[in-house]
Amino acid sequence: MNLEKSSIIFNDSHQTISFLKKEVEKFVKERKWNKYHTLKELAQAISIESAELLELFLFKNLALDEILNDSDLTSKISEEFADIFIYLLSFANVINLDISYAFQKKIEKNRKKYPLSEFSNGTYKKK
Ligand SMILES: [Mg+2]
Numbered sequence: 001m002n003l004e005k006s007s008i009i010f011n012d013s014h015q016t017i018s019f020l021k022k023e024v025e026k027f028v029k030e031r032k033w034n035k036y037h038t039l040k041e042l043a044q045a046i047s048i049e050s051a052e053l054l055e056l057f058l059f060k061n062l063a064l065d066e067i068l069n070d071s072d073l074t075s076k077i078s079e080e081f082a083d084i085f086i087y088l089l090s091f092a093n094v095i096n097l098d099i100s101y102a103f104q105k106k107i108e109k110n111r112k113k114y115p116l117s118e119f120s121n122g123t124y125k126k127k
Contacts, residue, residue: 017089024090028090039091042094113127
């Protein structure tokens with residue numbers, strides 16, 4: 001990983017969501033891009049970057065092990081994932097969203113919506 005002006009190697013075990021939110025906030029503020037990071041623009045950017053992620057799979061029918069053994073593809077997937085995540089973090093910054101709390105509320109809602117008593121056998125139906 002090549003990090004500008006940093007010798008820190010980020011990894012999920014050592015960086016908190018709060019730290020990542022601050023890194024994105026700093027990046028945007030240093031460039032005076034806050035005016036571009038409106039909720040509408042960020043929602044559009046999240047959708048556009050999600051489409052770029054989808055495009056990597058367009059007209060391909062690859063098994064997971066084929067994807068994981070393709071270093072060029074996994075690198076592109078990593079970049080598009082990061083694009084989406086950075087815009088999500090910026091979106092959270094704009095509305096002062098506590099991501100962990102939002103996650104907790106939603107996963108609890110999903111546990112009630114998809115109870116183990118109905119969904120422990122691998123079947124799925126949209127509710
Ligand atoms: Mg992209």
